[in-house]
Amino acid sequence: MxxxxxxxxxxxxxxxxxxxxxxxxxxxxxxxxxxxxxxxxxxxxxxxxxxxxxxxxxxxxxxxxxxxxxxxxxxxxxxxxxxxxxxxxxxxxxxxxxxxxxxxxxxxxxxxxxxxxxxxxxxxxxxxxxxxxxxxxxxxxxxxxxxxxxxxxxxGPIQGGTAHFQAPVLMIPRIFEPAFCRKLIEYYKARGGGDSGYMRTRLDGTIEGVIDYSFKRRRDCLIEDESLAREIRQRIERRLIPEVRKVFRFRVTRMERYLIACYDSAEGGYFRPHRDNDGNGHRQFAVTLNLNAEDYEGGDLKFPEYGQQTYRAPTGGACVFSCFLLHEATPVRSGVRYAFVPFLYDEESAKLRERNSARYVDPKHHYKAFKEDRPTDLPPREDD
The missing domain is CATH 3.40.30.10 (Glutaredoxin)
Known part of the structure; x- marks a missing residue:
């Protein structure tokens, strides 16, 4: 090959x-x-x-x-x-x-x-x-x-100059081709998206899913077409995972959710500052892969712990960062933003995810790392 x-x-x-x-x-x-x-x-x-x-x-x-x-x-x-x-x-x-x-x-x-x-x-x-x-x-x-x-x-030419203080974020262009980005957007448009909630930890340590428009306004579409999911997986395996291994020295073996997120300026389209992992969760790295970076204003990533500058990967490019970082998606001021937003983790994290299942109030979030001796997630493959 x-x-x-x-x-x-x-x-x-x-x-x-x-x-x-x-x-x-x-x-x-x-x-x-x-x-x-x-x-x-x-x-x-x-x-x-x-x-x-x-x-x-x-x-x-x-x-x-x-x-x-x-x-x-x-x-x-x-x-x-x-x-x-x-x-x-x-x-x-x-x-x-x-x-x-x-x-x-x-x-x-x-x-x-x-x-x-x-x-x-x-x-x-x-x-x-x-x-x-x-x-x-x-x-x-x-x-x-x-x-x-x-x-x-x-x-364009390779830029020089002095680097400035910034968040520990990996920006990688050319993970998805422009035509494939359009294909994913059309998939979303054909099916539509539902209200996107988030997981909130209660005082007693249990975790519940909530929808709160004051904190997050987004619509999500899960990809249920296995053929399309396979195309996504192949690109992530070959183009993204090797960079994560090289930069973060982390071996990704699992990817959580095949999900297209939509931030619409008509609804505000935002996600207030939050962490995807509070220290006890399984998610290790978040990926924001923009599908139409030129078609909207606002809607950028921000990492408040490291300054007020914003981050936007080009169309088809990804922004990868630790799930422990505080981050937000700023409001979309005009247009509609589409992004593919999975989480990456490894086998030890999968075991932790299974152990944490008892903390989730809703049984639909309960998780088995293996079913019939097979991984529940179709893991990206990585050659050592």
Whole structure:
């Protein structure tokens, strides 16, 4: 299977370069990366693409964009058909096709007379080394470069400057594609949403579900279509969970609720400051994945413990934060905001959730971590 597709983390590797035997690809994060599995410089397409890329030499500056050429042909090294041009352009050697296989490309040893072309062979990565787009070798180099420039221009330049004090929040773009966001919004519109309550702990320690418009005004729609839930789960597994593991060193094994939330300006659309976990609950991380970030005013996240600035992930992007943080959804002043809002946790937390079932007043909130030796939640999978 092709790796590093849209929103997915590119596999890290160590490979020989012209200057060292152990070039660590994970160290190149921080700029956009064009990774070219060239196979061999003797191929006509490789020659054409190399000429076109070298004509754009000034674009590869190691600040905004870098090019890595991966060759599997020993003759390329012996004859210096691919060369480093520092800054910006480096050659990596893959004579045993290990990198090609790592990225899911079909490859065979280069024969003396007929080196094999790889399709696709050109991968654009974001500064977090997550996939933006694969380009097919059959596309003319001029059009490939136009598409690359179009993507980079849409994303804008990588910003520098001094970081300011902020909440410990992880913002991740490109978890859902724009078309998939629209699909989820249409699902909500076709079914409508019901009043969204919240769980409140009583003085005696029991927990009850309440609806209080002075505290929360939102409508929710549970996703009951298993096919659609599977599509969501696949994207969360491949694009979100690896980032949570990398940043928070937390292994997610369960995801609670497949729910589309709607904050409508006609109703105010807000959720006052609250914590999703008061210290005794099972929820570990909250996810707010915006489905239409450009279509409303207000409706942002705020973390009062860390200042009054607001947070908004782009459409298809997620904001991930600890459930212990005090946070609020500010009122939507105009338009309608849609978001996918699950919680993430692990196996120990699932056991805690089961133990806490007795505290819930309403039996519908009672929970079994396992039924018939199977997890009750369909857990995201994570490769170690």
């Amino acid at each position: 092709l790796k590093a597709q849209f929103g997915e983390v590119a596999p890290y590797f160590i490979a020989p370069s012209n200057n060292r035997q152990d070039y660590h690809f994970s160290s190149v994060a921080g700029r956009h990366v064009l990774l070219w599995f060239a196979s061999s410089a003797s191929l006509p397409h490789s020659q054409a693409l190399l000429a076109h890329l070298m004509a754009q030499r000034t674009c590869f500056d190691d600040q905004q964009l870098s090019l890595f050429i991966v060759s599997a042909d020993p003759r390329d090294k012996a004859l210096e058909r691919f060369k480093d041009h520092i800054p910006g352009i480096r050659v990596l050697w893959d004579f045993e096709w290990k990198l090609a296989r790592l990225y899911g490309l079909e490859a065979e040893s280069v024969a003396d007379d007929s080196p094999q072309a790889l399709k696709p062979n050109l991968l654009l990565l974001d500064p977090n080394l997550r996939g933006l787009h694969w380009f097919d070798a059959s596309v003319p180099p001029e059009r490939q470069w136009q598409e690359i420039q179009g993507i980079l221009n849409a994303l």
